[in-house]
Amino acid sequence: MSTSQRRSARVSGRVARDQAEAVIVDQYTRLVLLAYLTLPHTLSRHRRVLVAHALVQRSLPGFRIARADHRVPGQRRSAPVPALTRTRASVVHAALAHDRRPRGWPGFLPSPRALRPMLPVVWGLKLFPRAGGGEEIALGQALSEVSAPARAAFVLLQLEGLSRSEVTELLTAADVPEPEQALIAARGLEATAGGATETLLRSREFDACSVQTRPTDLLRRRRRFRLAWLTAGITALCCAVLATTVGLSPSDEPTRTIDVQPAIDAAQLVHTPRDSWADTSRVDFTAWPARGSRVGDTGLVTRALATWTKPPSGTRVSVAKATSDEPPPGNTQLLYAGEVDGEAVVLFHDGRRVVRYVEPPSPLDPASLDITRSDEADVTTAASLVVSRKAGKVRYLTAPWIAEAQTRDLLTPNSPGRPLDVSDEGVTDAVPELPGKGSCDSLPVLQLRSSSKIVEKHAFLVADLGGLTPVHLSYTPLPGTGAPPRQPREATSTAALLSWARTACRLPEMRHSGVRAVNQWDFAEQDLPERGGDAVWSCTRAFTWRGPGDILVQFRTSKESATAPAKLVGQARSTASCSRFGQHIVASTPWTAGSGQHYLLAAGSREVTGIDVTGEVKASGKDRSLAVKAPADPDVTVRARMKDGETLDEVGSRP
Incomplete structure (x- = not known):
C-alpha cells in the first residue's frame, strides 16, 4: 500500500x-x-x-x-x-x-x-x-x-x-x-x-x-585564446578566492579598455588659451579654455574620443534632434575633463556640436554619450553647459566670462536671486531641475552676470530644459513703453519677471525639444468689459538650434493672482510668427465676465488697425482690440487689418 x-x-x-x-x-x-x-x-x-x-x-x-x-x-x-x-x-x-x-x-x-x-x-x-x-x-x-x-x-x-x-x-x-x-x-x-x-x-x-x-573584439579574443591554457589553473584559483572575499581594493578593480581607434588623437585637440575670452570679439564656446582636474589624463580623453567615434555596445547614447553623430573632426576642442559627482566627465566642442562623455567609476557600468547642436551660440547660449544630472539635481559648467551666478524661482518674481557657489574650475553647486509636466510649484532658473571685461552689467536668465545647453530666456515688453518695437531684452526687469511668472509653467512642456532660447512677447493690452480689469496677450516663442520655432499664445488678466498660470488660447508649430520674420499677430479667446455674460475677445500687435469677426459672431472694430458678446464657445474666424492694407489671419489653433 x-x-x-x-x-x-x-x-x-x-x-x-x-x-x-x-x-x-x-x-x-x-x-x-x-x-x-x-x-x-x-x-x-x-x-x-x-x-x-x-x-x-x-x-x-x-x-x-x-x-x-x-x-x-x-x-x-x-x-x-x-x-x-x-x-x-x-x-x-x-x-x-x-x-x-x-x-x-x-x-x-x-x-x-x-x-x-x-x-x-x-x-x-x-x-x-x-x-x-x-x-x-x-x-x-x-x-x-x-x-x-x-x-x-x-x-x-x-x-x-x-x-x-x-x-x-x-x-x-x-x-x-x-x-x-x-x-x-x-x-x-x-x-x-x-x-x-x-x-x-x-x-x-x-x-x-x-x-x-x-562579434566581440577579434584580436583580443585571439590573444586570450593563446594564453587560455597557460592561465586556466590560475584563473580557477583566483575565482575561488574572489568568491570568498568580502571586497576588492580600488587597485584590484578592472579597468576600461579601448576597442576602437579614435578618429583623432588626444594630442590633436584644440586647447584655447585661458585668458583669450577677454580679448576676442567672438564670445562663444571657441573662447572656452580647457578646464578640469583631468585635462592631462590622456587615457580618459582618448576613451571619450573613441566612444564618440564608435560607441561600444551598451553605451547610453543621446543625440539631439537634427544633430549629426559623425565622429570628431580635426578641429575638435577640449572644454573640460574632470570629476563631477564621482564620475569622470569630458566635454568637447567642434564648432557645430557640444559632446559630453560620462564615465562611471566602475568599468562594469556603461558610459554615456550626449551630442547636441551649438552652432551660432553667443555670450548667453554659450554661457553654461550641463555637466552632471543626478537625482533631480543639475550641475553646470559656467563660461570663463561669467563673473556671478545666482538661482531664482520664476514663480516668485519679487524675491531676489540667491548666490550660487562656483568652483575654481567653473562647476556650480547642484541646483534642482525644472519639474515635469503637470507640476508647477517651483521653476528654478539660473541668473548669470557677465564680466565687465566683455560687457558692463549684463545679467541674463537661463533654464535647463533637458539638454546640454541651458535655454536663454528673454522678454519683449508691451508696445507704447518707449522701447523699440519687437526688440527682445534680458528677462531680469520687474516687468519681465512678472510676465514670466504668469507664463513660465509652460516651460516644462518644451523639454528635450532642442530649444536654444525662449522669448516672452507681451504684444497687446486690453480693457475688459464690465469693469473686469485689464488683460495682457503674450506670445511665447521657442527658438530651436535647428531653425523652426513653436509658439504659445497666452492670455492673463489683472484680477487673477500674480503667479496664476495664464490661459493658453493658441499654439502653432514650425512657424515664423512672433519672430523678426513674423512680426505681426492677432489672437482671440472666449471670456466670461463676473455677471456670467460670455464675450469673444480679440487683440493684435502694434501694426493692427482693426479686427473683423465672422461666423457665429459677426463684428468689426477699428482698434487693436475687440470685445463682443458671444456664445460660450463660438465658432468664428478672426482676421486683422494692417496699416499697409494687408489682412492677417489668427495665429495657430486653439488648444
Whole structure:
C-alpha cells in the first residue's frame, strides 16, 4: 500500500513538471520578454538577453532558482496550481532577485546570482535586440527610470492582460514588499506608451528572441585564446578566492579598455588659451579654455574620443534632434575633463556640436554619450553647459566670462536671486531641475552676470530644459513703453519677471525639444468689459538650434493672482510668427465676465488697425482690440487689418 502511494506521488510530480515544460515551450517568447523587461537596466543588452533566456529555462520545477512555487497566488492548498501561473511567478521572482546583493557585498561587483553561470552561454558573439523607433526608445527610457517590480507589473497588466488583483498576488508571491506601489508606477507608464502599449511591447526593440549578432573584439579574443591554457589553473584559483572575499581594493578593480581607434588623437585637440575670452570679439564656446582636474589624463580623453567615434555596445547614447553623430573632426576642442559627482566627465566642442562623455567609476557600468547642436551660440547660449544630472539635481559648467551666478524661482518674481557657489574650475553647486509636466510649484532658473571685461552689467536668465545647453530666456515688453518695437531684452526687469511668472509653467512642456532660447512677447493690452480689469496677450516663442520655432499664445488678466498660470488660447508649430520674420499677430479667446455674460475677445500687435469677426459672431472694430458678446464657445474666424492694407489671419489653433 505504501509503495503504491509513493509511486502515485512520483507520477504526480512528473506530470506537473511535464505541464510546466509544455507551458515554457508554448509561452517562451512572452516569458522571455517578461524577464528581459524586469531585469535591471544596468546590465548591457547582450547580458540581459542571455539572462532572460536563462531565467525562463531555469523556471522549470526542480531548479533551485525557482523559489516562488510555494507561494503561487490565488491558490488553495487543495487546489492544483496552474502551470502558467507558477511559471510566471518563478520568472518574476528570479528576475527581481538577479541583481539583489547580499549585505556587505561590494557595490562595484555584480550580485552572486549574476556571477552564477547559467545556460545559455554564448562565446565570441554579442546578442542584442534590433533598434526600434522613437516611441519604442521613449518607452525603454521610461521603463529604465522605474523599479523592477513596476516594470514587471506593467508587462503583466499590458501584455499578459492580468487584472490588478492577479498582478498584486503574483508580485506578493515573488517577494515584492509593496506590490501596490509597483502597480501605481506601472499605471504611470501608460501615458508614455499611449494606446499602442501592446504593439510597442511586442516590437523588435524588446524582442529578446529575435536578436542581432556582432562579434566581440577579434584580436583580443585571439590573444586570450593563446594564453587560455597557460592561465586556466590560475584563473580557477583566483575565482575561488574572489568568491570568498568580502571586497576588492580600488587597485584590484578592472579597468576600461579601448576597442576602437579614435578618429583623432588626444594630442590633436584644440586647447584655447585661458585668458583669450577677454580679448576676442567672438564670445562663444571657441573662447572656452580647457578646464578640469583631468585635462592631462590622456587615457580618459582618448576613451571619450573613441566612444564618440564608435560607441561600444551598451553605451547610453543621446543625440539631439537634427544633430549629426559623425565622429570628431580635426578641429575638435577640449572644454573640460574632470570629476563631477564621482564620475569622470569630458566635454568637447567642434564648432557645430557640444559632446559630453560620462564615465562611471566602475568599468562594469556603461558610459554615456550626449551630442547636441551649438552652432551660432553667443555670450548667453554659450554661457553654461550641463555637466552632471543626478537625482533631480543639475550641475553646470559656467563660461570663463561669467563673473556671478545666482538661482531664482520664476514663480516668485519679487524675491531676489540667491548666490550660487562656483568652483575654481567653473562647476556650480547642484541646483534642482525644472519639474515635469503637470507640476508647477517651483521653476528654478539660473541668473548669470557677465564680466565687465566683455560687457558692463549684463545679467541674463537661463533654464535647463533637458539638454546640454541651458535655454536663454528673454522678454519683449508691451508696445507704447518707449522701447523699440519687437526688440527682445534680458528677462531680469520687474516687468519681465512678472510676465514670466504668469507664463513660465509652460516651460516644462518644451523639454528635450532642442530649444536654444525662449522669448516672452507681451504684444497687446486690453480693457475688459464690465469693469473686469485689464488683460495682457503674450506670445511665447521657442527658438530651436535647428531653425523652426513653436509658439504659445497666452492670455492673463489683472484680477487673477500674480503667479496664476495664464490661459493658453493658441499654439502653432514650425512657424515664423512672433519672430523678426513674423512680426505681426492677432489672437482671440472666449471670456466670461463676473455677471456670467460670455464675450469673444480679440487683440493684435502694434501694426493692427482693426479686427473683423465672422461666423457665429459677426463684428468689426477699428482698434487693436475687440470685445463682443458671444456664445460660450463660438465658432468664428478672426482676421486683422494692417496699416499697409494687408489682412492677417489668427495665429495657430486653439488648444
